[in-house]
Amino acid sequence: MATPTLVKGARSTRSTIALKLAMAVSGLIFIGYVLAHMYGNLKAFSGEEAFNEYAHHIREIGEPILPHAGALWIFRVVLLLALVVHVASAVALWRRASKARTQKYAVKKNIRSSLSSRTMRWGGLTLLLFIVWHLLHFTIVKVDVSTGDTGSDNPYRLLVDSFDVWWMTVIYLVAMLALAMHLHHGMFSAIQTLGFTNTAKSRARAREAGWILAVVVAGGFSLVPIFTLFGVIS
Amino acid sequence: MAATDPSHTTPLNSAPTQISDDARGYYTPGEPLVDPVAPTGPIGQRWTQRKFDNRLVNPANRRKLDVIIVGTGLAGGAAAATMGEAGYNVKSFCYQDSPRRAHSIAAQGGINAAKNYKEDGDSTFRLFYDTVKGGDYRSRESNVYRLAEVSADIIDQCVAQGVPFAREYGGLLDNRSFGGVQVSRTFYARGQTGQQLLIGAYQAMERQVAAGTVTEYTRHEMLEVIVVDGKARGIIARDLVTGEIETHLADVVVLATGGYGNVFFLSTNAMGSNVTAAWRAHRKGAYMANPCYTQIHPTCIPVSGDHQSKLTLMSESLRNDGRIWVPKNKEDCDKDPRDIPEEDRDYYLERIYPSFGNLVPRDIASRQAKNVCDEGRGVGPMVGDFRRGVYLDFTDAIARLGEDGIREKYDNLFDMYARITGENPYETPMRIYPAVHYVMGGLWVDYHLQSSIPGLFVTGEANFSDHGANRLGASALMQGLADGYFVLPNTIRDYLADGPFEKITEDHPAVVEARTQVEERVTKFLSINGTRSADSFHKELGHIMWEYCGMERSEDGLRKAIDMIRELKAAFWSDLKVLGTADSLNQSLEKAGRVADFIELGELMCIDALNRRESCGGHFRAESQTEDGEALRHDEEFAYVAAWEWGGEGGDPVLHKEDLIYTAIEMKQRSYK
Amino acid sequence: MDLTLNIWRQPDAVTHGALHTYQLAGISEDMSFLEMLDVLNEQLNAAGEDPVAFDSDCREGICGTCSLMINGQAHGPEVTTTCQLHMRSFKDGDTITVEPWRADAFPVLKDLVTDRSAFDRIIQSGGYISANTGSAPEANSVPAPRDKAMRAFNVATCIGCGACVAACPNGSASLFMGAKITHLGELPQGQPERYTRVVDMVAQHDAEGFGGCTNIGECTAACPKEIPLDVISQLNKDLRTAMKQGR
Ligand SMILES: Cc1cc2nc3c(=O)[nH]c(=O)nc-3n(C[C@H](O)[C@H](O)[C@H](O)COP(=O)(O)OP(=O)(O)OC[C@H]3O[C@@H](n4cnc5c(N)ncnc54)[C@H](O)[C@@H]3O)c2cc1C
Ligand code: HEM
Ligand code: SF4
Ligand code: FES
Numbered sequence A: 001m002a003t004p005t006l007v008k009g010a011r012s013t014r015s016t017i018a019l020k021l022a023m024a025v026s027g028l029i030f031i032g033y034v035l036a037h038m039y040g041n042l043k044a045f046s047g048e049e050a051f052n053e054y055a056h057h058i059r060e061i062g063e064p065i066l067p068h069a070g071a072l073w074i075f076r077v078v079l080l081l082a083l084v085v086h087v088a089s090a091v092a093l094w095r096r097a098s099k100a101r102t103q104k105y106a107v108k109k110n111i112r113s114s115l116s117s118r119t120m121r122w123g124g125l126t127l128l129l130f131i132v133w134h135l136l137h138f139t140i141v142k143v144d145v146s147t148g149d150t151g152s153d154n155p156y157r158l159l160v161d162s163f164d165v166w167w168m169t170v171i172y173l174v175a176m177l178a179l180a181m182h183l184h185h186g187m188f189s190a191i192q193t194l195g196f197t198n199t200a201k202s203r204a205r206a207r208e209a210g211w212i213l214a215v216v217v218a219g220g221f222s223l224v225p226i227f228t229l230f231g232v233i234s
Numbered sequence B: 001m002a003a004t005d006p007s008h009t010t011p012l013n014s015a016p017t018q019i020s021d022d023a024r025g026y027y028t029p030g031e032p033l034v035d036p037v038a039p040t041g042p043i044g045q046r047w048t049q050r051k052f053d054n055r056l057v058n059p060a061n062r063r064k065l066d067v068i069i070v071g072t073g074l075a076g077g078a079a080a081a082t083m084g085e086a087g088y089n090v091k092s093f094c095y096q097d098s099p100r101r102a103h104s105i106a107a108q109g110g111i112n113a114a115k116n117y118k119e120d121g122d123s124t125f126r127l128f129y130d131t132v133k134g135g136d137y138r139s140r141e142s143n144v145y146r147l148a149e150v151s152a153d154i155i156d157q158c159v160a161q162g163v164p165f166a167r168e169y170g171g172l173l174d175n176r177s178f179g180g181v182q183v184s185r186t187f188y189a190r191g192q193t194g195q196q197l198l199i200g201a202y203q204a205m206e207r208q209v210a211a212g213t214v215t216e217y218t219r220h221e222m223l224e225v226i227v228v229d230g231k232a233r234g235i236i237a238r239d240l241v242t243g244e245i246e247t248h249l250a251d252v253v254v255l256a257t258g259g260y261g262n263v264f265f266l267s268t269n270a271m272g273s274n275v276t277a278a279w280r281a282h283r284k285g286a287y288m289a290n291p292c293y294t295q296i297h298p299t300c301i302p303v304s305g306d307h308q309s310k311l312t313l314m315s316e317s318l319r320n321d322g323r324i325w326v327p328k329n330k331e332d333c334d335k336d337p338r339d340i341p342e343e344d345r346d347y348y349l350e351r352i353y354p355s356f357g358n359l360v361p362r363d364i365a366s367r368q369a370k371n372v373c374d375e376g377r378g379v380g381p382m383v384g385d386f387r388r389g390v391y392l393d394f395t396d397a398i399a400r401l402g403e404d405g406i407r408e409k410y411d412n413l414f415d416m417y418a419r420i421t422g423e424n425p426y427e428t429p430m431r432i433y434p435a436v437h438y439v440m441g442g443l444w445v446d447y448h449l450q451s452s453i454p455g456l457f458v459t460g461e462a463n464f465s466d467h468g469a470n471r472l473g474a475s476a477l478m479q480g481l482a483d484g485y486f487v488l489p490n491t492i493r494d495y496l497a498d499g500p501f502e503k504i505t506e507d508h509p510a511v512v513e514a515r516t517q518v519e520e521r522v523t524k525f526l527s528i529n530g531t532r533s534a535d536s537f538h539k540e541l542g543h544i545m546w547e548y549c550g551m552e553r554s555e556d557g558l559r560k561a562i563d564m565i566r567e568l569k570a571a572f573w574s575d576l577k578v579l580g581t582a583d584s585l586n587q588s589l590e591k592a593g594r595v596a597d598f599i600e601l602g603e604l605m606c607i608d609a610l611n612r613r614e615s616c617g618g619h620f621r622a623e624s625q626t627e628d629g630e631a632l633r634h635d636e637e638f639a640y641v642a643a644w645e646w647g648g649e650g651g652d653p654v655l656h657k658e659d660l661i662y663t664a665i666e667m668k669q670r671s672y673k
Numbered sequence C: 001m002d003l004t005l006n007i008w009r010q011p012d013a014v015t016h017g018a019l020h021t022y023q024l025a026g027i028s029e030d031m032s033f034l035e036m037l038d039v040l041n042e043q044l045n046a047a048g049e050d051p052v053a054f055d056s057d058c059r060e061g062i063c064g065t066c067s068l069m070i071n072g073q074a075h076g077p078e079v080t081t082t083c084q085l086h087m088r089s090f091k092d093g094d095t096i097t098v099e100p101w102r103a104d105a106f107p108v109l110k111d112l113v114t115d116r117s118a119f120d121r122i123i124q125s126g127g128y129i130s131a132n133t134g135s136a137p138e139a140n141s142v143p144a145p146r147d148k149a150m151r152a153f154n155v156a157t158c159i160g161c162g163a164c165v166a167a168c169p170n171g172s173a174s175l176f177m178g179a180k181i182t183h184l185g186e187l188p189q190g191q192p193e194r195y196t197r198v199v200d201m202v203a204q205h206d207a208e209g210f211g212g213c214t215n216i217g218e219c220t221a222a223c224p225k226e227i228p229l230d231v232i233s234q235l236n237k238d239l240r241t242a243m244k245q246g247r
Helices: A016-046 A048-058 A070-100 A120-140 A155-163 A166-193 A200-229 B043-053 B074-086 B124-134 B141-161 B193-211 B276-283 B316-320 B330-334 B348-352 B362-377 B395-421 B476-496 B509-528 B534-548 B555-575 B587-611 C033-046 C117-124 C146-156 C163-167 C174-185 C194-207 C218-222 C230-244
Strands: B066-070 B089-093 B214-217 B220-228 B231-239 B245-249 B252-255 B294-300 B323-327 B390-393 B430-439 B456-458 B640-645 B654-659 C003-009 C018-024 C095-099 C108-110
Touching (some): A016 A200, A048 A155, A070 A120, A155 A166, A166 A200, B066 B231, B124 B141, B141 B193, B193 B476, B220 B276, B231 B252, B231 B509, B245 B509, B252 B276, B276 B587, B316 B395, B323 B348, B330 B362, B362 B390, B456 B476, B509 B587, B534 C033, B555 B587, C018 C033, C117 C174, C117 C194, C146 C174, C174 C194, C174 C218, C174 C230
Parallel strands (some): B066 B252, C003 C095
Antiparallel strands (some): B220 B231, B231 B245, B390 B430, B640 B654
16 A cells, blocks of 8 residues: 655644544543543442432532533533544544555564553443443433333432342443553553653553553442442442 | 875885786786876865866756666765755665665764864874775875865764764764774764664655655666766666666766675675676776775674574674683683683784784784684684684673673673574673675776766775775775765766766667666576576685685685686586576576676686785785785885776786875885784 | 474565465574575575575664564564574474565565565655755754763664564554654754654655554564654654644
């Protein structure tokens, strides 16, 4: 696919690195969001009232300047846009990469790359499926799997009833594993893509950040389902 | 430079008269040769004056002038970039897949320049003096002076291009002393100076490719020069991927095709380094000068067996800290060196040359290593009848500086050694042996770097110009870049001022003839259908050359070698086996062409060595030594450049002598005792 | 030692290739990998079979010509070039699979030989400092801080071999490009063109069909000159700065 000619009128915004930057920025938005989300989830340990209060409070942020649930909608729009950007860039880069090597190696070893770095794309796809399922589950349809009811208006009950079912907990735990792996490389990768790792030391720190974020986020999210399954939260 | 010009108006030596005639019967005496454009006047003014006198080419005309430059090493790459910048229409050729891979990339040590940044008494004149003396008074003084003069500009140019030379803490350029000279004038980029300089030239050239002034033809091998009405007007090249034989016409042709050290099969040159471009030009009328002057570098990794395809240089800097020795007794040669007690070791360089010790010049260190090995005191594996290696021992240096101290200085070299030999040089002494490294000989050129074919210019290692019989360390890079950036662009314009020359077409008889010659040769290689690969002939040639035309040459040996080479040539043309086709990527076919030319060159080298019954620089004739075995020059007979003209197929080469007359330096015998 | 070799044979750029198996006996461990292939080729030549085409020139690890994928690793199991790899890194009885660099931007020309001219075009697009011959100021008129000059040198040691591309799951040439961006960007002389350079080089890189980098790091494991991953960060940073400048 090599080209014999030189590119004329090159623009920074039309490069693979621009796509990467878009992924990094949208990815960081997600990270900010999942951290906040996780913090909210942990409210489940404070009991039904506190949790529902928090779920309600999200809808009141910014009032009265913003209408009811206004801020929430702003978050949702931003997140949706980020998701579109993130996924679209991922798809574009994925396609480029598969065209960059159409004839595969008969034997190929991986030496330095981490499993998480090599599974970003499939991991991302898993996360996408999970997000759809998760939104259907908690936000849009609000299915209570133990009763079969939909449209619950008590988020805490919905949560407890869901994670009382073992396979629901397993689905969430698997998703959190996927998230952990995605963040382990994603955090480092975003810092590198933004150009903040110009020394061996800063690179090591960025890798640590990936580890910490992965453990904190996936761990934090997993506490609620696990403790619910074992009846600590009920 | 000295306040008053050092040159005298009267010559300091008289013209030589050769009495001995060892090569009689092998050559035809020819007319004496003079450089038609040799400058005169005070030596310090000659180049300035010449730049002024040389005619200019109108910028509007330059676009209409086609310049072919074969070779993209320092000499060719720098020339292509500079000529492109000036606006000429340049076509650049190399056999590698990228111009950046020319063998200049392998140079390690550094590049000299008379900047006198260390304020240690260096000057243009001192660099000039050291180079002429180092070359054992067998180079042209005007050329060498010019080289020294432009050396400082080279460093400026390279730094501006982004060559990352070593620097001091204050951010200014660092220098080191190199190759036994007493001033620090060598600029370096760790052990990769050649690489960094070449990348600088390559990038400058690629910039011109983007600008449209240079077109690059990679994986193209030049196989013939086109000479029309006595002038070089183009080349025939083979596209190494498609096998197509292409004709490229131009107003002028420049050869910057590097050295021919691979005539010895094993050398520190690249696998593809060849003499083909130069040899084809020689057969078309370009004189070959001093072909026997070969530099043999003392510190290379020894041959480990018959499979060996090339030799690897270990930087000369190792001799600053390592001590060279062999066992005193033959019986100890296969012992673990660490078990040989101090009193049974012969630190032969320290013994013979107490004042210079391990730092004697390259040729002396090499020859002494050969001597001790020939005595049967070499170490390492048997290769043929001898062990070919001597120890380079860092035990004392490690005791003095600590292992870390040594690691800091030489770790990349030690690692490379360990990788190639599988031995740990921090624990057991290294083994080294001399290897062919550089050729001072090459196509004869005048002061304008023009060969004896008008319109054919030759630069870099491919010409014979500046190093006499021996080259100083860090001076080849200097010469390549001097030629490419500063000299050639200023001399070639005097030739091009007469252009554009009359257009010729591909059906011109001279063009058709050149093309046919190439096609016939290719067909011939493929049709011999014998039993032996080109490589096997090359190896055999290498053995002959190394044995008889290597570090020590003798009348008998050389005669024998000439006979052997003639036999080899006959065998080659009757028993060669090249598979594959002409119209595809065919590495055996490429190799066959190169070996065919090496064989002819080898014969000429032996004849030249036979004729020169003196020892000078890299050429040591057994018949010409002092009582204690040191090289002995004969200025009264041999202070000349031997320029050989092709004598036709089956004919004897014709010897033209260009006398070397000095006005700025007086000749002296070298002594390192 | 005795070896079984699986070597990619492909007569030319357009014909399909396949792995062929060859047996080789009596290989010494002092041989370099390429000398082992020389022995195979002598054997093939004698048997009337077309020798295996592979690239090499300096055979001392500096020109960047040699380029073999050996048992799934670019340049084989050691941190060095193919030509500096020696047979003592293998064992008697080993099976060794040898393939060319695989990237659509490096089309195979024959057997193990590929066309890497895409790298030259990336350099043409901006990998230089514009300084016409003769226009240079005195070399010491612009001091360059030593640490920056050292970093520039360390990454300028890239030999343009393409192992980084060969090893990268995305077929990206970011390490190669980052090395050049960092080399020129660390020097005072490289500043005037710094941000146009990065935009032009990246555009050419993309046009050649190399993939985008995902910071996986396989390139650095394959790089014989140990060019570090931070050159890619530098590349990204310079591109981001260029973007801010509206280039
Ligand atoms: C290992 C080693 C270390 C060295 N170290 C030093 C050092 O420290 N300091 C120093 O000053 N010198 C050193 N030298 C010597 C110096 O490197 C060379 O003399 C110099 O670089 C030669 O440059 P060049 O441009 O003349 O030729 P090369 O760089 O050899 O270039 C030759 C060019 O010609 C092309 N070519 C050849 N034949 C053909 C053909 N038939 N058709 C088409 N193209 C052709 C090639 O493709 C190549 O581009 C060293 C040499 C070696 C081998
Ligand atoms: C909670 C959701 C998500 C978070 C927090 C997140 C975060 C990140 C981050 C920070 C990066 C690093 C960007 C960079 O390389 O600079 C990244 C990369 C990536 N993400 Fe996500 N992401 C999420 C969801 C997704 C989804 C749904 C996909 C679906 C396709 C996806 C696919 C990818 C891919 C393929 C990469 C690697 C791209 C590359 O490095 O080039 N991610 N992600
Ligand atoms: S970065 Fe390393 S692997 Fe890539 S081309 Fe340069 S030297 Fe080769
Ligand atoms: S052949 Fe030059 S680097 Fe391997």
